[in-house]
Amino acid sequence: MKKFHWIQYSFLLFTLLLLICTSCQKKEAKVIRLNEVVHSIFYAPQYVAMEKGFFEEEGLEIELSIGWGADKSMTALVSDNADIALMGSEASIYVYNQGKEDYVVNFALLTQKAGNFLVAREPEPDFTWEKLKGKTIIGGRPGGMPQMVLEYILKQKNMQPFEDVTIITNLQFNSTAGAFVGGTGDYTVEFEPAASTIEEEGSGYVVASLGIDSGNVPYTAYATTQEYLEKYPDRIQKFTNAIYKGLKWVEQHEAEEIAKVIQPQFAETDLDLITTIVKRYKEQDTWSPTPVFKKESFDLLQDILDMAGELEQRIPYEDIITTDFAKKAIQ
Known part of the structure; x- marks a missing residue:
C-alpha cells in the first residue's frame, strides 16, 4: 500500500515538474516588437513564418504593430517603440545622412521588387507608360519608395514627373484608394489588397506592375538600431532564421497554399482574392529567395534616390547593411 502511495506521489511530482518546465519554456520566449510599414499580402513570407510557427521554433514571440509609412516605422524604431522595423531601406539612408550616431542597420531583405500597381479607370490591354502624358496620378509620399519608384519608371520612359505628368503626393497612404x-485622378498607384479590391469592385483596373517595370529593387528590408544589434545579436539571428524559413516555404508552395496559411492575417479579405494577389506577386518574383541584401541592390537604391533628388550624399554599403545574419541563416 505504501509502495502504491509512493508511486502516486512520484507520478504527481513528475507531472508537476513537467508543468513547471513547460511553463518556464513558454516564459523564455523572447518578445520581438516588430513594426511593419503597412499590413499587406506583399509581406506574405513574414506571415507564413508567423502562422507556421517558425518564430516560435526559434524561441521568439512577435508583437506586431503597423507604422502606416516608412517615416513612422522609423520613428517607432529610433524612439524605442519597436525592436525591428520592416520598411523601405531609403529611410535608413535618410537617418544616416542626418548624422545620427545610432543610425539604423538593415540585416535582412524581404522583397526584391516594388509591390504596387498602376490602376486605371478603364481597362487598357495595350497600356504603355507613355499614355500617362498629360494625365493625373495619385502617387505616394515624397521621398518614399512608392513615389520614387514611380518617378524612376517615368524617367526611364523619357517623361519628367510633375511636368509631363501631374502627380498627387499629399494624400495619406491609407486614403489614396478611397x-x-x-x-480623384486618372490613375492611382496602389498596394495590395487595395489594387485588386478596386478591380473586384469594378472601380478600376490594374494596367501595369511597378515591380515588373522597375526591375529588382531592394524594396523592403528588416532594420534595427546598432544598439539593439549589439545587445541582442542572438535574437536578430533567430529572427532572420525564421524569415528565411518563411521565404523558402513561399518559394516552394503554390499561391493557393500560401493564401490559406496567411488568411488569418487578413480575416476580412476573401480567400480567392488573397490567392489572386499572392499569385500576382509570385509570378513577378516579388520575394527575395534569401534575406541577403546585396551591394548591387543597394547601389540601385541609391541611384533611384539620386534621380528623385532625395539623396544628400551616397553612403557606404557596409555602414547600414550587414549580411552576417542572413548568410548564417542560409548555411
Missing part, C-alpha cells in the same frame, strides 16, 4: 474611387 480618393481614386471617389473621383
